Amino acid sequence: MDNLTIRIYDLRDQEAVIRLWNSCGLIVPANDPIRDIARKIRFQKELFLVAVRRGQIVGTVMAGYEGRRGWINCLAVSPVLQRKGLGRRLMQEAEKRLLALGCPKVNLLVRTSNSQVIEFYRKLGFAREDVVSLGKRFLVDPLDQQDTYVIRPPRPGDLGQVVHLHGALYAEEYHWDEQFEGLVADIVAKFIRDHDPKRERCWIAESNKEIIGSVFLVKKSVTVAKLRLLIVEPKARGLGVGTRLVDECLRFARQAGYRKIKLWTNDVLHAARHIYKKAGFRLVHQEPHHSFGHDLIGETWELRL
Known part of the structure; x- marks a missing residue:
């Protein structure tokens, strides 16, 4: 893909990133994108990457590493550029940065009903694991109140x-x-x-x-x-x-x-x-x-x- 660069997220990217996430259906009532971004740039900001093509943000990925394994979140590609290899390039860059930190393994979460995305990650070498995902929320954002926004x-x-x-x-x-x-x-x-x-x-x-x-x-x-x-x-x-x-x-x-x-x-x-x-x-x-x-x-x- 021509004229494409992958770089670290900048504060000026926020509006464009949220617009991209909206177009990809990544924003749901349980997640406030502004708070998600603010938290990420306070911790391992260098693992929050954006893809830029002709001056427009067309992709994102967040990675993290806590010393035992890495995690991938918020992989998004502009709908008009999907199936053109951009998601693969973002994942390759994220994995390269995790490897540089000594990360031995990376995990991610995908809804079981999302067969297309599961197949995408399978082609990148990911495999299903016999585990149960459990979650516990420490912080309650305004979005978690009865009236969400x-x-x-x-x-x-x-x-x-x-x-x-x-x-x-x-x-x-x-x-x-x-x-x-x-x-x-x-x-x-x-x-x-x-x-x-x-x-x-x-x-x-x-x-x-x-x-x-x-x-x-x-x-x-x-x-x-x-x-x-x-x-x-x-x-x-x-x-x-x-x-x-x-x-x-x-x-x-x-x-x-x-x-x-x-x-x-x-x-x-x-x-x-x-x-x-x-x-x-x-x-x-x-x-x-x-x-x-x-x-x-x-x-x-x-x-x-």
């Missing part, structure tokens, strides 16, 4: 739903008129039209294939980012969704080299203000205004990174 990049159709969610929710809870929905639509349209993928992001919170929250981080200047359109569905509040979304903004802003994040909100949005304050934002300006059919007090908050 994932944080992911937007897909086609998501941003229109984000506009609808804002318009419907703010009309119901605050009786704001259609001017607010129009403002949200303008912000979203500008994000789509002028999107700078290296410096701007949107995150979607999803539960049971339903959007329950979202947030945007956009460029205001070279050193200042702007947090926009944080929203969480009422039924999802109390699960930490809003805090997780804001945390993603802060993490990405630091990676992108911003020195400050600013946001504009209104004093009646108590839950959002609480999240901003907990994240370290400071209220720096207040100004009365009449918008969306109501007299409001607009607020500017800032966080130095």
Whole structure:
């Protein structure tokens, strides 16, 4: 396969990796990909590999070695490049790195119903073993709660739903008129039209294939980012969704080299203000205004990174 390189995962790869895992069906409610990645890069980061072709991430594999045997996880190949030898090349690179550490044996887990994948590994020299896989969870992620959710990049159709969610929710809870929905639509349209993928992001919170929250981080200047359109569905509040979304903004802003994040909100949005304050934002300006059919007090908050 031409123009292909296999290298160690970089923090800037996160969104592309999650998008790839989604396309390969690797993300399930029991696993939060962001937390999985964060844990891996704290331990043997050099064994988390990505395949890059023409500037796009098209494959991944995670390996690990604890001194007795190695493990393989998260082998993924872009659906359009499957059956072209890329999975084999990723496995060969992972095995080479495990051997360099003195690893004598490698294991992996495959669902018994996944006959295609079992055959793939059989051709690489793997064999079934007469063992039972047992598991015990030490840490309970938010995804393991009754109301599970994932944080992911937007897909086609998501941003229109984000506009609808804002318009419907703010009309119901605050009786704001259609001017607010129009403002949200303008912000979203500008994000789509002028999107700078290296410096701007949107995150979607999803539960049971339903959007329950979202947030945007956009460029205001070279050193200042702007947090926009944080929203969480009422039924999802109390699960930490809003805090997780804001945390993603802060993490990405630091990676992108911003020195400050600013946001504009209104004093009646108590839950959002609480999240901003907990994240370290400071209220720096207040100004009365009449918008969306109501007299409001607009607020500017800032966080130095």
